[in-house]
Amino acid sequence: MREWQKNSDHSKKFVSSLAYEVQEVITDVLVYKTMKAVETYDAKSIFIGGGVSANLRLREKFQKTDIPFYCPPISLCTDNAAYIGSYAFFRGHPVDWHSIEAAPNLIVEV
Numbered sequence: 408m409r410e411w412q413k414n415s416d417h418s419k420k421f422v423s424s425l426a427y428e429v430q431e432v433i434t435d436v437l438v439y440k441t442m443k444a445v446e447t448y449d450a451k452s453i454f455i456g457g458g459v460s461a462n463l464r465l466r467e468k469f470q471k472t473d474i475p476f477y478c479p480p481i482s483l484c485t486d487n488a489a490y491i492g493s494y495a496f497f498r499g500h501p502v503d504w505h506s507i508e509a510a511p512n513l514i515v516e517v
Contacts, residue, residue, distance in 0.1 A: 434465045438472070445474055452477060458486035 441453060452475040459465065461484035469476040478484070494515060 430462070430464055434462065434468050437465060438468045441469075442472060442474075450474070454478065456484070458484060460484045 437459070444450065445453065453469060453472070454477045455465075455469070456479060460478045461481050466476075466478060469478075
């Protein structure tokens, strides 16, 4: 990013190329790490969800693997914050948002 900031070429073509390359690297890493987990745990299939599963390039790369790949339709690939927000709306109790603390390992009973 520092190199990009120094570069005077902030054209739409340059920005598009940069975004494409960043997406390629991120999706490569996600597929690589997932395939390592498949190997480690002898998984028989891959299922992804949440906002990241809406990324078409990620879907393409998983579909090229030798293991069955499943993901929901794009219309159902929402960010996890939507799930948390809907849970709070329908099941939660009103609280002052200033008092909320993050609990990344919280188990929510459904």
